[in-house]
Amino acid sequence: MFDTETEGARIELRALTKHYPGQPAPAVDNVDLDIPAGELVVFVGPSGCGKTTTMKMINRLVEPTSGEIRIGGKDVLSLQPDELRRHIGYAIQQVGLFPHLTIGQNIGLVPKLLGWPAARIAARVEELLSLVNLEPSLFHDRYPRQLSGGQQQRVGVARALAADPPVMLMDEPFGATDPITREHLQKEFVRLQKRLRKTIIFVTHDFEEAIKLGDRIVVLRERSHIAQYDTPAEILARPADDYVAGFVGQDATLKRLALLRVEDVAPAGPPQQAGLPQVAAGTSLREALDVMIAHGSDRCSSPSGVLTYTALCGAVGTGRPSSPGREPEAVPSLPAPEKVVAGGR
Amino acid sequence: MAADTLTADVLGSEASEGAGVPGAPETAGASGALTAGRARPSRRAARLRLLLTPAAVCAVLAALYAWVSAQDLDSIEQRSLNPSVILTKAAEHLEMTLAATALVVVIAIPLGIVASRSRNRIATPVILTAANLGQAVPCIGLLVLCTFLMGVGFQTALVGLVAYSVLPVLRNTMIGVQQVDPALVEAARGMGMTRGQVLRRVELRLAVPAILAGLRTALVLTVGVATLGAFVAAGGFGELIINGLKLNRMPVTVVGGVLTACIAFLIDWLGALAENVLKPRGL
Structure with a gap:
């Protein structure tokens, strides 16, 4: 037809x-x-x-x-x-x-x-x-x-x-x-x-x-x-x-974190650092943030590297952690929408 | 226990026939007892009932036979109470009942479908009123009217019977189709079924239990009302009842009444079997 x-x-x-x-x-x-x-x-x-x-x-x-x-x-x-x-x-x-x-x-x-x-x-x-x-x-x-x-x-x-x-x-x-x-x-x-x-x-x-x-x-x-x-x-x-x-x-920002996964952010540092809370590569950033808050830590470790709070904020384009608040246009590291969509799964 | 109900029933209908006004209300009362008897019990009880009915009918027939054999029958009674007459009357009675029911199926189910369509907002009340009228008008009056128009005989009786038993089948068809979940109809339409396919493959299939229940009620009603066929020379067990009354021969009336009730019970029983067999699985 x-x-x-x-x-x-x-x-x-x-x-x-x-x-x-x-x-x-x-x-x-x-x-x-x-x-x-x-x-x-x-x-x-x-x-x-x-x-x-x-x-x-x-x-x-x-x-x-x-x-x-x-x-x-x-x-x-x-x-x-x-x-x-x-x-x-x-x-x-x-x-x-x-x-x-x-x-x-x-x-x-x-x-x-x-x-x-x-x-x-x-x-x-x-x-x-x-x-x-x-x-x-x-x-x-x-x-x-x-x-x-x-x-x-x-x-x-x-x-x-x-x-x-x-x-x-x-x-x-x-x-x-x-x-x-x-x-x-x-x-x-x-x-x-x-x-x-x-x-x-x-x-x-x-x-x-x-x-x-x-x-x-x-x-x-x-x-x-x-x-x-x-x-x-x-x-x-x-x-x-x-x-x-x-x-x-x-909670728009949290929802956006939920669309991204840890492996999409390409964290720095060696993988699997001991002493830090561990998350899987497929975990969403929202869940990673939850882990960080639960452990009172500003970073957590994943198989692809260490994820910091700063990187997390950068992923959704909200600037440095010292100045919280939404400045969507301030940070240019916002991933292209198409990529975010693909990564959200 | 069923035998008790049965005799009570027979006595009830006998009393009404004996009063000489065998109109609609009395017959309706008798079949009312029948309908009440099959208010949906649990599955096991239903299965037990399936065995009970034929057993009770056999017991009643045996008792009737024993009672009649013990009587000293005079020549008038012997002319009615012999195997060939009883078989002939039974055949006539069944013929009337089945022919009327077949006509009811042909008339009432399509009308019920028409009445169930929301498009036919004007036709529905007309159809329902006509069907209600058929049941509300005393059957004996209708038979007399029909006699003026078509003379006496089988066809005349048929008209009265059909008019009387259209309503339950029509109503149940209508309600059976209407109570189908609108979501199912929407799903069916959304899948690309035509309106005709939705009706045949979904709505009517799901209305089968309701239609069968209506048909069963109609059949039992018809068996009772078919006794009135005797007034228009259509034969049947009504003839035994009326002859017995006219000639003051009680055993003849009793045999006619009891046999009618037995047929009603057996047909109701067959109806229950048919419902079990024809009901769509999965419901």
Whole structure:
């Protein structure tokens, strides 16, 4: 259907508007947005800001009043909606697994709608179950109610991936799980997306989740107006206005530290110094700072060298430790946003 | 225990038939007892009940046979109470019941689906009112009206029966489809199912338990109301009941009443079996 099957496709929204009849103002007002192929873009905003409506217009569960949507250069509004949806992965918060079908049947549904031969569907289902870390022999013939919430969410993601769509839409897919399961699912999902490089639109109202998952974040305000569209590091470092700053919260610097890992800072000195608190190379700077505070030390040791408090401040561009406070432009050692994003994983 | 309920039931319906006003309220009362009897018990109790019903029916039939054999039957009674007449009446009764139920399935399930669609906001009340009317109008009155229009016979009885038992199937179909989690419908649409596929593969599958429950109620209702078929010369066990009353032959009435109740219980039992078999796994 789209020119680039399986690998992500570019999504373009042009003057996209949804005006429900009888409403004084449009729910989604004149949205222009480019989503690069293979990126995970998070729509974040308060409830009722139109983020879900915007997303649902892309697979036409909601028909736009006006505007244009292109996926991989193709005009979505000229396609047959049901056929279009079979080529766009879709996962929702309530998961929506069909209780009367087995896990295998649930995952194989879209391939079946697309008319794949049975053998190919069976192979694909096995592959997907393994991909989301569910043992195929154990789960294939179970029914959804026999699974825990987290397991159901994984099946939901597997089902959305079933036909290997270039584009996936996800509406708070981890919203209904407990914090521990959620964290786990998010980590797995980030790993998965690194491999698959789909174009994903991910809707959430949780800014923390947006930072963890997004290659880019779209902060939306009322009527789906875009307040800021940028990488997580950039939004944390330079929120466009008070509205975005409110979303970021008071601990923006700490959040930025969480995006960086110890090995990205290239600390000086010999590795693994005895007598200093030890951290692993993959630890985030935020966790490293936590270790330092816990030990009352201004440095800690990692396999790649000694990390000092000064280096830590330098990494987020906040100057010397003797003069705390935010001077984002003062220190030029701020890593390029793209690199920060890559390092954040 | 079930046998007790059974006899009480039979006596109840007998009393109502005996009063000469075999209208809707009495029959509804009798089947009300039947419906109350299958308020969902635990799984083990349900399994036990599955064995109990046929056993109780067999016991009642044996008792009935013994009682009738002990009676001194006169020539009038012998003309009704012999195997060939009873088998003929049983066949007529079942034929009426099954034909009416088949028609109800064809009429009520599609109407229930139509009524369940949120798009049909205007049609739904109309359909529901019509179905309610069918059950509210006394069946015997409807049968008399139909007799004026179509004469006596099987078809006339069928009209009355169908009108009477459409409501439970229609209502249950409608509710069964409506109670499907909207998230499932959204997921199905989002995956690219057409509206027809969503209806057939998701909504109707998940409504199966509700539809079957409605069908079971309708069947039991129909067995009871089919006794009224005798008034329009459609045969059935109603004929035994009415003849017994007219000719003042109590054993004939009792046999007619008890056999009707036995059929109702057996059909309800088959309905329970069907529910167990046809209910989608995983629910």
